[in-house]
Amino acid sequence: MLSVDEMGHILEKPKMSSMRDAYGETLARLGEEIKELVVVGADTTGSIKTSIFGEKFPERFFNVGIAEQNLVSVAAGLAMAGKVAFASTYAVFAPGKCVDQMRNAIAYPEVNMKLVASHAGISVGPDGASHQELEDLATMRAIPNMKVVVPSDPTSTARLVEILARTRGPFYMRIARPNCPIIYTPEQATKNINLGKVTVLREGSDASILACGLLVYEALLAAKKLASEDSLSVAVYDMHTIKPLDADAVVKTAKATGAVVTAEEHNIMGGLGGAVAEVLSERYPVMMRRVGTMDTFGESGEQAELMVKYGLTANNIANRVLELRGANQR
Amino acid sequence: MIQSKKSIDELKEISKNTRRLILETLAEAKSGHPGGSLSAVELLVALYYVVMRHDPKNPQWLGRDRFILSKGHAAPLLYSVLAQQGYFPIDQLKTLRKINSMLQGHPDTKKTPGVEMCAGSEGVGLSVAIGEALAGKMDKKDYRLYVMMGDGEMEEGQIWEAAMCASKYRLDNITAIVDRNGIQQDGLTEQIMPIEPLSAKWKAFNWNVIEVDGYDFEQILRAFEKAKQIRNKPTVIIAHTTKGKGVEFMEWSPEYHGKVPDKKTVESIVKQLK
Numbered sequence: 001m002l003s004v005d006e007m008g009h010i011l012e013k014p015k016m017s018s019m020r021d022a023y024g025e026t027l028a029r030l031g032e033e034i035k036e037l038v039v040v041g042a043d044t045t046g047s048i049k050t051s052i053f054g055e056k057f058p059e060r061f062f063n064v065g066i067a068e069q070n071l072v073s074v075a076a077g078l079a080m081a082g083k084v085a086f087a088s089t090y091a092v093f094a095p096g097k098c099v100d101q102m103r104n105a106i107a108y109p110e111v112n113m114k115l116v117a118s119h120a121g122i123s124v125g126p127d128g129a130s131h132q133e134l135e136d137l138a139t140m141r142a143i144p145n146m147k148v149v150v151p152s153d154p155t156s157t158a159r160l161v162e163i164l165a166r167t168r169g170p171f172y173m174r175i176a177r178p179n180c181p182i183i184y185t186p187e188q189a190t191k192n193i194n195l196g197k198v199t200v201l202r203e204g205s206d207a208s209i210l211a212c213g214l215l216v217y218e219a220l221l222a223a224k225k226l227a228s229e230d231s232l233s234v235a236v237y238d239m240h241t242i243k244p245l246d247a248d249a250v251v252k253t254a255k256a257t258g259a260v261v262t263a264e265e266h267n268i269m270g271g272l273g274g275a276v277a278e279v280l281s282e283r284y285p286v287m288m289r290r291v292g293t294m295d296t297f298g299e300s301g302e303q304a305e306l307m308v309k310y311g312l313t314a315n316n317i318a319n320r321v322l323e324l325r326g327a328n329q330r
Numbered sequence: 331m332i333q334s335k336k337s338i339d340e341l342k343e344i345s346k347n348t349r350r351l352i353l354e355t356l357a358e359a360k361s362g363h364p365g366g367s368l369s370a371v372e373l374l375v376a377l378y379y380v381v382m383r384h385d386p387k388n389p390q391w392l393g394r395d396r397f398i399l400s401k402g403h404a405a406p407l408l409y410s411v412l413a414q415q416g417y418f419p420i421d422q423l424k425t426l427r428k429i430n431s432m433l434q435g436h437p438d439t440k441k442t443p444g445v446e447m448c449a450g451s452e453g454v455g456l457s458v459a460i461g462e463a464l465a466g467k468m469d470k471k472d473y474r475l476y477v478m479m480g481d482g483e484m485e486e487g488q489i490w491e492a493a494m495c496a497s498k499y500r501l502d503n504i505t506a507i508v509d510r511n512g513i514q515q516d517g518l519t520e521q522i523m524p525i526e527p528l529s530a531k532w533k534a535f536n537w538n539v540i541e542v543d544g545y546d547f548e549q550i551l552r553a554f555e556k557a558k559q560i561r562n563k564p565t566v567i568i569a570h571t572t573k574g575k576g577v578e579f580m581e582w583s584p585e586y587h588g589k590v591p592d593k594k595t596v597e598s599i600v601k602q603l604k
């Protein structure tokens with residue numbers, strides 16, 4: 001666990017940067033060590049920053065144009081011929097447009113291909129609902145062999161990209177568009193972020209908040225607020241690996257607190273909340289609340305406004321914790 | 331209702347005003363896609379002011395011709411034309427991309443009168459038009475379908491699935507338009523993914539192909555008229571255009587695909603529009 005003291009400072013004045021910069025820079029760094037690393041893009045390489053890799057390794061970089069089904073399938077072929085293939089565009093288009101290819105050409109044969117999709121979630125902002133992917137965790141999680149990861153900040157993005165590059169098999173990773181608070185130092189990320197294991201940011205005895213992506217930071221703020229205003233001891237876990245889910249850790253914290261709130265920038269159906277509910281309903285049923293979009297499309301607006309309107313905030317998470325404790329006492 | 335016909339001078343004046351609205355709307359929104367909105371102004375003005383049968387007072391009129399903006403990121407263009415036509419108050423343009431607005435970053439049929447399709451994911455519009463065109467034939471309706479696509483959009487496989495399908499069903503009630511402005515998001519179309527010879531491709535898919543200068547109203551109107559007369563074949567109009575048309579520093583600049591100048595800059599640009 002990272003100590004609360006260690007984490008404390010980031011809640012006051014966090015440093016900000018973007019997951020996509022971390023993604024592009026990490027690829028460019030790994031490209032030196034991993035000669036088989038290749039990157040495929042689909043006319044969004046400037047915006048997703050894979051162009052950083054492309055400038056450094058033009059012979060290992062392919063832009064297939066606006067053609068997402070081709071994007072992931074070409075990456076599959078590269079992987080089948082021995083490359084470590086990363087493919088990227090906006091999440092709403094890949095996996096959005098190519099669930100079949102992700103299933104049949106990639107997951108089924110367990111190809112060593114990684115789809116890293118950016119601009120996931122409602123935080124895309126003014127582009128509106130057509131560009132706000134809120135279903136990808138559900139679709140990708142339901143495909144056998146597919147591993148699914150969601151970093152919570154730029155540093156964990158870098159760490160997870162490295163893990164993906166060095167772990168054989170198909171992966172889906174989703175990152176968000178905006179600048180976001182840096183939660184981890186590189187050393188903390190290397191030590192504490194491991195595939196298939198939760199990262200414990202706070203332990204607690206009154207409730208557990210299990211969060212992924214941009215909602216991890218909100219969860220930390222919620223726990224802090226609940227500690228100071230309601231004297232509650234609330235655990236916060238960074239659930240960067242949605243699949244394989246760290247089921248034992250989920251059950252353990254449910255046993256310790258008896259109240260579990262999940263938080264994600266995704267539909268409440270089928271994503272992190274769904275995965276946690278599946279585990280708990282079979283192994284240790286407790287009352288849960290799922291924070292996420294309530295089976296609705298988003299809309300245009302600034303990121304901060306949308307997060308408030310759609311309930312993806314520390315306040316809403318904290319209220320859900322209180323509501324759950326109230327329900328448990330009845 | 332058939333729109334009253336306009337003179338070419340009037341159409342040019344409307345186009346100039348449309349460019350002004352696009353730029354002001356985008357500056358107010360602070361994000362969006364100017365390049366591909368400015369490139370296709372004359373084509374949309376021709377459609378809405380002369381070519382299409384439609385009624386702004388009755389957007390759901392079953393007999394209307396339908397315009398599908400498959401390259402949905404050019405929403406500011408569509409909204410500027412719809413507003414001038416009276417589908418909704420011009421004032422609303424100020425709310426583009428803002429929370430609770432009727433004008434979403436990409437077209438939304440449920441929120442905006444006159445918008446025919448939720449677009450934004452490129453490559454889909456032509457197929458949807460085929461469905462509506464097939465239904466029109468089944469129901470013995472004579473409405474027509476107009477679909478505008480980007481040239482980068484030609485890279486989507488679905489375009490060519492649709493191209494085959496429309497000619498199979500001899501959908502002469504479809505007129506597709508390709509805004510051939512030469513630029514997509516990452517750079518020049520012919521560098522990112524060469525699509526030439528474009529006209530030969532469409533011909534090979536059994537389409538009637540007409541190439542026009544996308545800023546010459548006489549050519550544009552003649553092409554749409556010709557398309558109405560062709561029987562048993564869909565028509566595609568390949569319109570040669572300039573991304574960012576009308577604003578010198580935006581013309582031929584991939585940068586201004588998705589970058590919006592600030593309000594001050596826009597104020598001075600607007601004064602110089604021709």
Ligand SMILES: Cc1ncc(C[n+]2csc(CCOP(=O)(O)OP(=O)(O)O)c2C)c(N)n1
Nearest residue numbers: 043366450451452480481482483513514515
């Ligand atoms: C399926 C899909 N993939 C990617 C994008 C992201 N995107 C938005 S605009 C654009 C470039 C469009 O180029 P083009 O079709 O030529 O349009 P224009 O140049 O006329 O703006 C891209 C890649 C998208 N909107 N849809």
